Amino acid sequence: MKAAATGLLLVMAAVFIAARQFEAALPWLGYVKAFAEAAMVGGLADWFAVTALFRHPLGLPIPHTAIIPRNKDRIGEALANFLRENFLIAPVVARRMRNIDLAGAVGRFLQAPQGQETRIRRGASRLIADLFESLDDERLGGLVKSSIANRLRKMEVSPLLGHALASAINEDRHVPMLEAAIRWTARALDANEGLIREMVHKRANWVLKLAGLDAKLADAIVDGLRKLTADMHTDPAHPVRIKIEEALAQLANDLQTNPDTRERVEAMKVELLDNKSVSLWLDTLWQKGREAMIRAARNPDAAMAGKLGEVLQSMGQSLEQDPRMKGAINMFARRAVAGMAASYGGSIVKLVSETVRRWDAQTITNRLEAAVGRDLQYIRINGTLVGGMVGLILHSLDSL
Template sequence: MNRTEREEPAAAGGGISEAAPGAASGTAAPGERRTGLPSFAYTEADAEKQRGVRRMKQTATGLLLFVALIFALATWAENAGAGPWAGYVAAAAEAGMVGALADWFAVTALFRHPLGIPIPHTAIIPSKKDQLGASLGTFVGENFLSGDVVRGRLRALGIGARLGAWLSDPAHADRVTAELSTALRGALTVLRDSDVQAVVGEAITRRANSVEIAPGVGKTLEKVVADGAHHRAVDLVCSRAHDWLVTHAASVMDAVEGGAPGWTPRFVDRKVGERVYRELLRFVTEVRDMPGHPARGALDRFLNDFASDLQSDTETRARVERLKSDLVSRPEVQDVIASAWSSVRAMIISAAEDDRSELRLRARASLLSLGARLATDERLQSKVDGWVEDAAVYVVTTYRGEITSLISETVASWDAEHTSRKIEAHIGRDLQFIRINGTVVGALAGLLIYTVAHALGA
């Protein structure tokens, strides 16, 4: 049996053969193109729709055969002298057959070559699939992905007001807080401590080495001395020193005696130790109790001079920078920087997991406050709408080519026969009504033409 003979019965019925089991189950048909893009799978639901299409094809074909039978009977009756009515019926049936055949040809030409004959401009979907995909992508890009269309649609939605009304609901705020907490925990869990510690340590070290701290420290010290803020520290040191001397009097005198020459008598060493201790205790007591003590003034002058040197003396500034670099590069300091991340991470995770933690309570309160403002503040709503519109317009204008190419490339990846079968399963039933309507409209048109022609001829 040749190809024409195989397709003729299906063409006469306006349909196609039953889908192969592999196609119906969603597996690739034998000629289906294998690509990295999702396949246009022919599912069991498509197979069920195809059975409905086949039933409609049988109905349309049955109507064609019915009018053909009427035409044959009417023609026989007319030749047998049954009367003028037979001519009217024959004309209507003849036109109905013409309309049915013409519409069968048009519907069939969408999906295959009628009767298997490669007539030009037939089998449109299989042969023009790629062009249709490209045209569809262009259509979507021009009519749905234009900046004006996106901006107008988003403006009509009133996203700011809707978001405010949604967030002002405590239940929704709780949900967003929980989702944010889950996302935060997930992000902190995924991050490797060693990587974060290395990044944080390197960032702090680089920042510390790139900024000269001496002038800033000098200005701060100068302001502290000018405001007298250091006096409380001096008071504390003097008080602690006095208390220590009172408690460790024997130790101080023993230290003085131990430093005396070996040829001096012991009682002399003892007397000297006691005198040194009393003078030291008197000096510390006077400095503690006398705000105007000369020692305090000398300390103020020293601090002022040091603050000035930190800001203007090159050698002092260089020494401070070397001290800073040595301090930052010490392993102990790097360990402190690295361990800080672990502490912060554990603290954040614990707060995110606790429903009553300060972090989650503040986040929930902030969301509710934001929702209340968005629901009532038109200026804030306008800002949010503008941000959303600008972001959406940027995305569609920047990536419009990628989006439309996805459409055209996806359609191009579909197998032509497979695609034709699936499309016919979805729209073929409605197309069969074209054949039915063509039969009815053709019969009525033929009857009208025959009637007008006889009326004018009379």
């Protein structure tokens, strides 16, 4: 563009010289000469103005030239103030965020069919996978395990257990577990029948053994236990089952209201958390979770196609269709961004100002000229042509 603007100026100079040479023979060339003469003036004036922004024209220290290099610090301050006043003030950020539907955008993204949004999804997935793989596994795993353990230590679990048990009893969700326990008892009885008979034989006195009644007593005990488990399994109103259900209901109530029961449960919880087996279980749980997250992140389409994908799509529908949820999330995002602007806006402004201040004059000149130089060269071209038109009009008025 510099070559085009300078070339046009040279063309006007050549036209002026030619018109002036042949004006006596061809009077109408006076108009051409006037156009070319004024075009040179306009082109030279705009060349001076454009050049004076970035450097001294022809290297001459003319006052009020090289404006940008001489004022780079003031430009940095002005740019920083512009950012602060128009982008980094909490009310301004909140006002701009008010028109941004972040929750709706996330909802539409989560509902996108498999294969769509691949660049964003794969880029984000790759970033997540690389992040998990780059973090110190032992340190991060220890942090996660200690965080979970500390959370459990601070949490009183007995009321939660009591509430969960009470809800299960009210909704008859305890019945399958109770029947499974009865079936397990029956299988345990069959598997340990010999042990029961041996115990009865050892504990029977010599009279029973002499009369052979110890075997009959063992048969009666085994048969009675089998009948008890069978009756409990087939009869929901069996007295023993009722007693067990009453005991479960009392346990649910004690877990929520009895201080002694709650204290015993909390003590058991602490002992359980101090057990090395629980620590190994948490370690295994973390490793499996970490590997699953990395696999899902490496293959986001597969993850989105499974149960996780269904859950995420359901979340997306809720985000997009539920006005209350959408409003709450957008409000949270607006407050979070406004809070970040209030907390870190000054640091960002200071960073911009100090960065510009550290640049040398040549660097900032080159960067600004590269950014807007093309349009500035159009100013030179327009100045040449507009100046020529003004010269032609003035010459025409003078001739008239």
